[in-house]
Amino acid sequence: MSEEKKSLIKKIKATGHMRKIMADYFYEMDRASKEGSPKIAWCTSVGPAELLLSLGFLVHYPENHGAMLGSTRTANDYIPVSNAIGYSPDICSYLTSDVGAFIKKETPLSRAYEGIDGVPKPDVLVYNTNQCRDVQDWFSWYSRELNVPAIGISTYRNIGEIKDYHLQVIVQQIKDMIPSLEKISGNKFDIDRFREVLALSKKCTEMWKKVLEVNMALPAPMSFFDGTIHMGPAVVLRGSPQAVEYYEVLLQELEERIANREGAVGDEKYRLYWEGMPIWGKLRSLAEFFIALRTAVIASTYCNSWIFDSFDPEDPFISMVRAYTEIFIVRDENYKEKYIEDMVRKFKIDGILFHDAKTCPNNSNNRYGMPERLEKKLNLPSLTINGDLNDLRCYSEEQAKTNIEAFIEQLEAK
């Protein structure tokens, strides 16, 4: 039965290429960690990675590690360890699973990559609170534990129109970081190198956007669940030529699918938008479930979070700050609603699925009446499922699937 089910998910051929560049990335970082050079910075996923790369740091992203703990379904071995030292089960389960794994000296990296026995040792921890406060608390734990400096950016949140003052204050914070980062890295800041990295990041983000936009086609060639895996290079390798090359390969394959009218869901009948975090431990199970329901989950806020339209190497500081400020999670409800409305139109969406992730309030957009407002405004049904990014104690499979099935029945009867 499960063998039969496996064949339901159409394998993306470029996956092998992605695995190779991801493995190279992790091995390079492991080598640096063992040899003490180059220096390693830990960075939040939408933190100033380009600045760090330009200073010669290799960059580790704990959120990527958190997602690995989720997708390998090991997070629940570690969350209780953090709970026991005072980190509540109600806070970010990336934080609690990552810290718990560190305390237990375990990592999925060592299972995936022979010879890697731990996460890379940081020389500096750099956060950006644009997404949430939890990242600061997360990095502060490591700072205390490893006696490594945690420096960061405190930003505005829930903003509508972006004003110059929103940006200037962050530019100043970033500039203030540079002397410390120069000292730790041993390299002088070089604006031209910064421009180069930003140009590569821009190219990566443009390619990633093109990859996601293939799903405007009917049928959609890639599912949201595929997207959460294939965004790996956009998250951890942006600013590198490898990421750009990878998305060229992936895009070509997906364009071939479009030419052959080959959808991720064989006989696509309905198209859904996924709003909120993935449920990492259930990607495969949900992907198969939706395929069986002839429903393609084809667009999401989450995968779009690594599209940074504003990057401009001519004006690197302000444009990077603008890019990391204008992302969805930083914005107010009006902006978010308009954003989803545009996505619904662009991707010809039949319904919106909100994931209420128990431990991620900032990425759960159902909690202030948005589904109800959008249903009315767009005359489109929505469904909220309860779950979590990593903590599967918060997810009831039977209830979630019954809800999804009933939602599809509702679309059928429409």
Place this chain on the structure above:
Amino acid sequence: MNYFVGVDVGASTTKAIILDENKDILGYAVRHSGVDFKAAAERVFGESKKKAQRRIADSHAVVATGYGRRNVAFAHRIKTEISCHAKGSYLHFPHAHTLIDIGGQDSKIIRVDDSGKRTGFRMNRKCAAGTGAFLEEIANRLRIKIDKLNGLAEKSKRNIEIGSYCTVFTATEILTKIREGVEVPDLVRGIFGSVIKRALEMDPLEGNIVMTGGVVAYNPFLVKMFEEKIGREIFVPPFPQLTGALGAALYAMEIKEG
């Protein structure tokens, strides 16, 4: 086809209903689901057939619903309990309405339009609050048989507010009230009030309201309390516990012969 069967394998009870082509009920049965959903489904189907007192052999269509819908080997089709409740409810109340179904393990709010189409739904969140499981747990703590709750609540003379959301915290709150000398009937009325509050938190409950489910079937006083709370009449179909099975049987009528 002459006979149409709906089987609703719920978390607590399994229900079957047999309709003829005029949508008249020929037979039905309700049993505890227990641990063997397949056996429970076969049993209620067998008992319904016996009650129907007609030979129901090849010429029938079966739709299964409920948590155990995939365990009903003899079903021709499955449908979620959400669709089936909407359909069953609309048969008796063919107008736009909001259905509140309070089942053993979950409670649902389903909105149906004037044509019988479902326009939206909500299920309770992960915990037992506001469901039959909540009433069972509290009855057990109070050492009261579940079928005595309604009679006790009717005898209550005063309103007791239960503040906790969580079933376990409610049990603790009840212990406190017992210590304070609150009478058992008042406590039972209080826990009925708690079930009502959970439903009110799920939807603004505009327009016509219909209530179904096992909790409603065995506790008509809860419906009365609900009516008092919202200040209008609530429609309850003749067999509230069988609404899902009825809807499934109505879906069975849509299965084309051959």
